[in-house]
Structures are given as C-alpha cells and as structure tokens.
Amino acid sequence: MRTIDILKNTLYFGGQNTVELACEFRTPLYVYNESIIKNRIENINQQFINKYNNVDVFYASKAFLNLEMAKIINESNLGIDVASMGELFIALKGGFNPKRIMMHGNNKSIEELTYAIDNNVGRIVVDNYNELITIERIAKKSRKIVKVLIRISPMLSTINTHKNISTGQADSKFGISLEQSDIDKVFRFGIDSSHIEIKGIHFHVGSQIHLNQNVVDAINITFELIDYLKSKFNFVCKELDVGGGFGIYYTKCDKVKPIEYFLDAIHKTVSKNIEKYNLLLPKIIIEPGRYIVGEAAITLYTVGAVKKISNIRNYAAVDGGMTDNLRVALYQAKYDVMVANKASLDCAETYTIVGKACESTDKMFEDVLLPKLEYGDILAVFSTGAYENSLSNNFNKILKPATILIRNDKPFVIQKREKLEDLIKNDISL
Numbered sequence: 001m002r003t004i005d006i007l008k009n010t011l012y013f014g015g016q017n018t019v020e021l022a023c024e025f026r027t028p029l030y031v032y033n034e035s036i037i038k039n040r041i042e043n044i045n046q047q048f049i050n051k052y053n054n055v056d057v058f059y060a061s062k063a064f065l066n067l068e069m070a071k072i073i074n075e076s077n078l079g080i081d082v083a084s085m086g087e088l089f090i091a092l093k094g095g096f097n098p099k100r101i102m103m104h105g106n107n108k109s110i111e112e113l114t115y116a117i118d119n120n121v122g123r124i125v126v127d128n129y130n131e132l133i134t135i136e137r138i139a140k141k142s143r144k145i146v147k148v149l150i151r152i153s154p155m156l157s158t159i160n161t162h163k164n165i166s167t168g169q170a171d172s173k174f175g176i177s178l179e180q181s182d183i184d185k186v187f188r189f190g191i192d193s194s195h196i197e198i199k200g201i202h203f204h205v206g207s208q209i210h211l212n213q214n215v216v217d218a219i220n221i222t223f224e225l226i227d228y229l230k231s232k233f234n235f236v237c238k239e240l241d242v243g244g245g246f247g248i249y250y251t252k253c254d255k256v257k258p259i260e261y262f263l264d265a266i267h268k269t270v271s272k273n274i275e276k277y278n279l280l281l282p283k284i285i286i287e288p289g290r291y292i293v294g295e296a297a298i299t300l301y302t303v304g305a306v307k308k309i310s311n312i313r314n315y316a317a318v319d320g321g322m323t324d325n326l327r328v329a330l331y332q333a334k335y336d337v338m339v340a341n342k343a344s345l346d347c348a349e350t351y352t353i354v355g356k357a358c359e360s361t362d363k364m365f366e367d368v369l370l371p372k373l374e375y376g377d378i379l380a381v382f383s384t385g386a387y388e389n390s391l392s393n394n395f396n397k398i399l400k401p402a403t404i405l406i407r408n409d410k411p412f413v414i415q416k417r418e419k420l421e422d423l424i425k426n427d428i429s430l
C-alpha cells in the first residue's frame, strides 16, 4: 500500500501533489503518510494480536522516532522499543506509559540504566554480564526489582540479509553467546539476585529478512537453551522476544512476503517446541520497525548540477544524499526513484544520481534509467521511512531536512528543517 498516483505527469503521494509539497516545504523533504503507518499497525493487530493469545508488539523506534511518531505509537496498542537514553527521552516526552517501554542497547551506560530504572521502564533487555551487575547495583540502591529479558545470540550460520544488518550470527557484538559458561554465569547471577527478575529471553536475527526460516531456526535453538535452563536452574521462560527485521519492498529484487508469513511461522514454531519440551507457552513478543514505517515515506529532492561525461556517464546531483540517507553508503541499499514532475515521461537517459556531500561514496543511484533530467526537477525516492531520518547527520554541516506527515489529506510539519543557528547551538567559542 504505497498510495501513489500519477496525474497530469505529476506524482501524488498520499493524495498530495509532491511537486507542490517540494515547493511549499522545500527539499530535501521526508514525507510520511500516516495512513500507511496505521494500515501496518492494523495488519499487525489482525495477524498477530487479535489472532493469537499471549502476544505483544513493541515498535522498534530506531527506525523512525520523533514526538509525533511516539504519539502515534502510543495511541495504538503497541509498546515501544528504545535503544538509548535519547530514544527513551523522546518516548517519555511523547507520553508513553513507561511500562510499555522496552530498553535495548549493547553497551548501556550507568547513566542510561539509571535513567531507565528511575523512569520504571517495563523491561530492560540485558546484553551482557557487566550490564546485569550494573542493573543489580542501581536497582538495589533504588530498592526496586527490575524486570529483564536476556538477549542471546542464536549463533546462526545463515542469515539471508546484508552482513551489515545481520545480528544473530556467532561473530556478533549483540547478546550473550551460547557458550555454556557464559549462559550459566548470566542466569545464575540474575536468578540469585533479589533485585532482578528474569522474565525471559530475547534475540534478533537481523533486518530486512525475507525468509521466515531464519527466525524459525533461531526459535528452535532458543528452545534448546530454554530446556537446558529449566533443568539446570528450574528457570521458567515467561516471555520470548523474537525481535523484528521483517522485510519490506524497496525494489523489485525484494521478494516481500505478507507479515503473516513470519508471524504464523513464529507462533507455530513456538507451539511445536512447547509440546516437544513440555513447557508452558511464553508470551511471544515481536519488535518490528521497518515494517511499520519503511514504506510509509518518500524523500523529495531537487536536481541541481547535471553533467555528461562523454563515453563515461551522466551525473545528476541532488540537494541531499548521504546526510539524509546513509543506508546507501552503509550497506548499498537500493530504492525505486521517479521524477515527480515528469512522472509519465518515457525513461530516456541513464544517470548516476549523487548527493551534495564531499565524499565520492555519496552516490544514491548508479546508472538508473530516467526521463531526461534538468536543473530544478524533483526526484522522489520511495520506501525511505525507516533508518533515513533516524540516521541523518550533519556531515559538511549540511542541515537536516524537514519531515512532514500527511494526516487526513493535509500535510503537517512534524520536524522542522534545521537552521544555520542549530549548527552552533552547542559550540562554545573561547
């Protein structure tokens, strides 16, 4: 559901004329369509929350977060997953009930853990032994019992996604390895602590996953562990969080499956393991980020310099690039693109679309076929709702774009374009 129309040679997104949006709000511009976000949340409700008992969903806010997004999630029945004090701060400012917040991070600082515990977040996902000791110390001081999930690395040998967004392999900075000594140390400490309650186990195999087998394998491995923990420590796993990562459509190379392809397989695999090991069904938790917001936004750019290098290639530069979309440089992400003001014209020329940052790797598209480009044309890049705004940066002191949300057929600014003054607001001139 991308809500795209073409009328009189112009691209419309969420019912809005994108060329007029570019003119009114300037470019680069992130344009979110709230109806797509709501539609994705509704799919999750239908295919998981209303379909199965004892399940829960936390939106992975690293995909896209600001006050309005926190409010949208808060007004749904989803919880929120945060991975830093900054994300936690925004979730709280967005009105989130702390009990519905899950705190992640592979190296949470004492300050972050204290902030999370002081604010009574519902769950902390513990990444390592040191963190567990720190939580115990903070919890003891504030006379609290902190509810945690233990993040493990399922140590999968195959994860079908880009290596830079795989997390569940043996060689990973995330989670506790399945080495028996590592597992014993963490669970022994957590179970013996009177300030920690281990509610269950967490894993996340990676992102932009198109094969449910990856999650199925991780669940099977996790149940071997759960069975071991039961016999060794009499531990009961009440919650099993299988992470997010459900793949979305960027280009026709993405073999996208409906969300139930993953969710049904997850539920079925957990149920099979329950029978196999004679266990009680734990609460099954998922943490989708990209699935909820990825296809809900486009980014609009204005074309500037157009260069033809004879017998080599045509370059067209846009007014953004790796500062508002780092995914291309980080993991060679691919997107669909359209010339918003020439939406019905035949594709006539091949262009390499580059950004404006002083880096040769600031390339958005290599050799893409488009209508003939001219100075001032508006480019629309699709599926830019997840990890574009949230990975944006100020390299070259380029100002971060504005973000607008289309709600009830009207565009609203939900994050202002940065101003020059923002660039020096933390500088101290001696």
Ligand SMILES: Cc1ncc(COP(=O)(O)O)c(C=O)c1O
Pocket (backbone or CB within 6 Å): 060, 062, 063, 081, 104, 167, 204, 206, 207, 208, 243, 244, 245, 246, 287, 288, 289, 290, 291, 386
């Ligand atoms: C622990 C965890 N959960 C959930 C997600 C969400 O992944 P996605 O946005 O691909 O659904 C991530 C992404 O990095 C993650 O690290």
